Amino acid sequence: MGKTFAIGIGGAAGQGVATPGDIFAKIFSRRGLHLNAYNAYQSIIRGGHTFLTIRTGPEKVTNMGDRVDLLIPLNQDAMDRHLGLLTDGAACLYNSETIKPGIAAQGVQLCPLPVSKLADVTRNKVAQNTLAVGAGLSMMGIGFQALEQVLAEQFKKKGEAVVSENIGIARAGYDYAGANFQPFAWPLPMTANRYAVLSGNIAMAMGGAAAGVKFYCAYPMSPSTGVLHWMAAHARKAGIMVRQVEDEIGVVNMAIGAAHAGVRSMCATSGGGFALMTEGLGLSAMMETPVVVIDCQRAGPSTGVPTKTEQGDLWQMLGAGFGDYPRAIAAPLDIGDCFKLIPEIFNVADRFQCPGIVLCDLLLSEGRLSVDPKDLDFAAPIDRGELITDAPETSASNGDGVYKRYRITESGISPRAVPGVPGHTHTAASDEHDEDGVLISDEFTNPTKRRAMMEKRMRKVVGIEAAVPPPVLWGPRDADVTLIGWGSTKGVIEEACEILTEQGIPANQLQIRWLVPLHGDAILDILKGARHTIIVENNFSGQFARYLRSETSFVPDGHIRKYDGEPFMPHHIVEAVKEQLGGKSKLSVPAHEILV
Amino acid sequence: MATALAATNHVAMSDLKGKVDPDWCPGCGDFGVLAAVQKALVDLQIPNHNVVTISGIGCSSNFPGFINTYGMHTLHGRALAVATGVKLANHELTVLVTGGDGDGFGIGGNHFVHSMRRNVDLLYLVMDNQIYGLTTGQTSPTSRLGMKTKSMPFGSVEAPVNPISLALAAGATFVARGFSAEQKHLTELIKQGIQHKGFSFLDVFSPCVTYNHDNTYQWFRPRVKKLEDEKGYDATDWMAAMGKSLLWDDEIPIGKFFERTDVPTLHGAEPVLDAGPLIHADIRIPKDVTRTFIEELM
Numbered sequence: 088m089g090k091t092f093a094i095g096i097g098g099a100a101g102q103g104v105a106t107p108g109d110i111f112a113k114i115f116s117r118r119g120l121h122l123n124a125y126n127a128y129q130s131i132i133r134g135g136h137t138f139l140t141i142r143t144g145p146e147k148v149t150n151m152g153d154r155v156d157l158l159i160p161l162n163q164d165a166m167d168r169h170l171g172l173l174t175d176g177a178a179c180l181y182n183s184e185t186i187k188p189g190i191a192a193q194g195v196q197l198c199p200l201p202v203s204k205l206a207d208v209t210r211n212k213v214a215q216n217t218l219a220v221g222a223g224l225s226m227m228g229i230g231f232q233a234l235e236q237v238l239a240e241q242f243k244k245k246g247e248a249v250v251s252e253n254i255g256i257a258r259a260g261y262d263y264a265g266a267n268f269q270p271f272a273w274p275l276p277m278t279a280n281r282y283a284v285l286s287g288n289i290a291m292a293m294g295g296a297a298a299g300v301k302f303y304c305a306y307p308m309s310p311s312t313g314v315l316h317w318m319a320a321h322a323r324k325a326g327i328m329v330r331q332v333e334d335e336i337g338v339v340n341m342a343i344g345a346a347h348a349g350v351r352s353m354c355a356t357s358g359g360g361f362a363l364m365t366e367g368l369g370l371s372a373m374m375e376t377p378v379v380v381i382d383c384q385r386a387g388p389s390t391g392v393p394t395k396t397e398q399g400d401l402w403q404m405l406g407a408g409f410g411d412y413p414r415a416i417a418a419p420l421d422i423g424d425c426f427k428l429i430p431e432i433f434n435v436a437d438r439f440q441c442p443g444i445v446l447c448d449l450l451l452s453e454g455r456l457s458v459d460p461k462d463l464d465f466a467a468p469i470d471r472g473e474l475i476t477d478a479p480e481t482s483a484s485n486g487d488g489v490y491k492r493y494r495i496t497e498s499g500i501s502p503r504a505v506p507g508v509p510g511h512t513h514t515a516a517s518d519e520h521d522e523d524g525v526l527i528s529d530e531f532t533n534p535t536k537r538r539a540m541m542e543k544r545m546r547k548v549v550g551i552e553a554a555v556p557p558p559v560l561w562g563p564r565d566a567d568v569t570l571i572g573w574g575s576t577k578g579v580i581e582e583a584c585e586i587l588t589e590q591g592i593p594a595n596q597l598q599i600r601w602l603v604p605l606h607g608d609a610i611l612d613i614l615k616g617a618r619h620t621i622i623v624e625n626n627f628s629g630q631f632a633r634y635l636r637s638e639t640s641f642v643p644d645g646h647i648r649k650y651d652g653e654p655f656m657p658h659h660i661v662e663a664v665k666e667q668l669g670g671k672s673k674l675s676v677p678a679h680e681i682l683v
Numbered sequence: 684m685a686t687a688l689a690a691t692n693h694v695a696m697s698d699l700k701g702k703v704d705p706d707w708c709p710g711c712g713d714f715g716v717l718a719a720v721q722k723a724l725v726d727l728q729i730p731n732h733n734v735v736t737i738s739g740i741g742c743s744s745n746f747p748g749f750i751n752t753y754g755m756h757t758l759h760g761r762a763l764a765v766a767t768g769v770k771l772a773n774h775e776l777t778v779l780v781t782g783g784d785g786d787g788f789g790i791g792g793n794h795f796v797h798s799m800r801r802n803v804d805l806l807y808l809v810m811d812n813q814i815y816g817l818t819t820g821q822t823s824p825t826s827r828l829g830m831k832t833k834s835m836p837f838g839s840v841e842a843p844v845n846p847i848s849l850a851l852a853a854g855a856t857f858v859a860r861g862f863s864a865e866q867k868h869l870t871e872l873i874k875q876g877i878q879h880k881g882f883s884f885l886d887v888f889s890p891c892v893t894y895n896h897d898n899t900y901q902w903f904r905p906r907v908k909k910l911e912d913e914k915g916y917d918a919t920d921w922m923a924a925m926g927k928s929l930l931w932d933d934e935i936p937i938g939k940f941f942e943r944t945d946v947p948t949l950h951g952a953e954p955v956l957d958a959g960p961l962i963h964a965d966i967r968i969p970k971d972v973t974r975t976f977i978e979e980l981m
Binding site for chain 2: 116117281282283284285289293296297299301302304321322323324325326327328329330332333334336337338340341342343344345346347348349350351352366367370374460463465466469471476505506507508509510511512513514515516517518523524525526
């Protein structure tokens with residue numbers, strides 16, 4: 088992906104890690120640079136340790152990478168945890184009055200800031216943060232004007248005095264660094280491009296708006312809450328009804344109610360909330376009312392590690408609800424895809440009148456990425472399927488009785504009339520029903536009718552498969568190793584492939600986006616020529632590997648798994664691949680070296 | 684709850700007859716409730732395609748199949764959540780929610796409380812028979828202390844929930860109780876409940892002739908007293924309503940306990956709906972608006 092530069096900012100929650108992060112992100116994106124940001128944090132409002140990594144570069148930055156070039160520890164704890172991981176060419180900017188550096192590796196520049204000499208710390212409690220931002224930008228070779236502008240925007244609401252105070256402090260840090268520290272060997276370039284910087288949660292919320300979602304409801308649950316926040320903040324402008332509901336059972340049922348009345352309806356949660364929704368998903372399938380549910384996975388089981396990432400909910404999605412029913416499940420591949428996927432899955436859900444599940448995770452939900460604004464397409468195709476929203480006013484009665492809500496068709500799709508349309512009254516039921524909606528239990532259960540209705544609904548599976556593209560192989564056709572991943576690991580596997588290829592081990596990648604339908608035959612076709620296959624996933628038991636085997640009988644040569652709550656870094660995969668190609672192991676579980 | 688009176692054609696009882704006849708046990712109180720609802724819709728002349736009848740699961744929750752309106756027969760306890768979604772997506776619809784005491788006060792208790800405080804504009808009609816019928820006779824949240832059932836054969840040791848007091852406390856803006864054997868009175872309450880703008884709660888004694896041998900028609904008849912017959916009873920007085928709600932045994936009040944009309948409905952309180960029902964809104968957001976969504980991120 089070309090050259091990159093990464094900043095790590097560490098400190099306690101409440102110490103102001105986010106603000107310098109936002110400032111750097113804004114400056115990079117306005118410079119026409121791409122960026123990827125990931126915040127490692129804990130379920131605590133004040134205290135603990137949070138570590139924000141922002142990686143930037145002129146080409147798309149697909150993951151947080153392996154290396155920190157500039158470390159800004161805001162307290163001693165952050166210094167102690169991270170200094171030892173810096174390598175040649177990196178620098179560490181710190182408040183020399185409150186923090187003592189440890190032993191740094193050869194070639195790491197220690198940059199002490201005498202904070203009270205440069206700023207009035209009695210007036211400004213976060214002076215050290217602002218000084219460090221100024222100093223850091225100076226060392227990256229970025230002109231001060233960019234920072235001045237961002238600070239003016241950042242503190243505009245607090246008044247002119249606060250703006251000029253902060254600009255003054257930043258300037259002091261900027262000048263001090265210019266006089267005392269060695270600039271980085273690679274001054275950050277500039278391009279003419281301009282990017283939007285957004286989290287996966289914002290991307291999915293905006294994707295919903297683009298899909299024509301008119302009803303969104305949720306119960307707050309990390310790491311999905313950002314979707315609710317964007318929806319709530321933009322509801323009135325976007326014309327979306329947004330509700331916070333008493334629990335996730337209420338959420339999914341309210342969403343289904345709105346969908347049944349005819350609008351596109353969406354909700355988001357995490358694994359625990361999704362568990363409460365599963366009965367509702369069955370209702371959506373049985374009544375054939377489309378609804379889209381987003382699951383932002385976090386480390387489970389149970390409350391688990393609420394602020395950490397995992398790909399551990401796959402089997403919950405596959406098995407959500409009892410009985411057999413058609414569903415669509417897709418995992419976005421990156422934050423841009425979080426936007427793109429929502430209109431796509433709504434079209435599938437609407438056309439096939441079934442639930443659609445978006446399997447996201449904390450890494451994408453709360454991570455941030457630079458995206459070309461052209462890729463945030465609010466004119467994405469909308470296909471509402473066979474929906475009847477109006478009919479000529481006939482009579483107040485049900486008319487001739489021709490309309491059958493669950494008419495048996497070859498495609499399994501029956502035209503769906505919404506309440507309010509004259510002449511189409513019917514009951515949609517969670518009980519098994521006949522073509523006209525009458526419960527078969529109300530008129531003697533009938534094996535023939537039951538079978539016909541099951542087959543009608545399940546015929547939609549064929550159509551869904553045809554409506555969704557099969558996966559494709561990325562990278563050189565002829566490779567020593569093929570890495571198979573799904574969803575959010577796309578970026579990190581991509582970089583691992585690049586590194587491996589550079590190091591003389593040609594590697595390619597098969598990344599799965601649509602989990603249901605899986606396109607097993609296409610996958611087998613791709614993998615049949617592979618020399619060595621390894622499935623990479625962020626869970627303990629190899630949930631995708633087991634799923635792939637159950638659907639295709641395919642067994643890979645090896646597995647790389649991680650379930651410590653933190654995402655993969657490229658070197659984790661690279662080293663594991665080498666280990667496995669050397670025949671040392673078939674299952675690698677890389678250790679996360681950063682203690683966050 | 685409010686309703687759009689867009690009737691251009693006459694609505695007759697025959698228009699409201701369901702595709703199948705009710706499968707309730709002969710003598711079940713629910714027959715009377717169904718007839719009263721149909722009569723109320725005819726009296727109010729609401730076209731059946733503008734009505735959505737939504738239920739959970741249980742004997743009384745089979746209700747939507749027996750009336751010819753749009754219907755949703757949803758999950759056990761979830762009817763109110765579904766109904767809230769329906770109403771918010773298209774607030775021009777008349778939403779009726781039907782179900783039993785187990786469905787509404789047991790498994791659905793959470794949604795019951797929250798729907799009331801939200802003042803969702805619908806009529807919630809509970810056919811309260813103080814027993815679980817469809818599962819063949821277990822204790823319900825309104826079963827009386829000491830009542831013997833298959834699940835509590837030595838008598839319930841749990842105090843029952845008081846639906847009227849609970850509804851008053853949770854902020855329901857229309858609270859009433861009917862008796863299935865009092866047809867005219869019940870029909871009147873249903874009409875008032877449909878016309879009330881906000882959450883209308885109507886608890887109806889609907890005796891289970893198969894499993895509840897304690898609270899029978901004969902048991903209720905001498906006890907029920909209509910609030911409408913009581914001189915000076917003021918249904919706008921919340922404290923008085925709360926007092927009446929506590930009466931049981933010798934005298935059990937039925938009728939309208941409480942109504943207030945000064946609370947905005949949920950859909951009325953949301954400016955997003957000022958331009959009309961969501962179902963009629965343009966699916967695309969104007970470009971000048973979506974542009975600002977992206978600019979915020981740059």
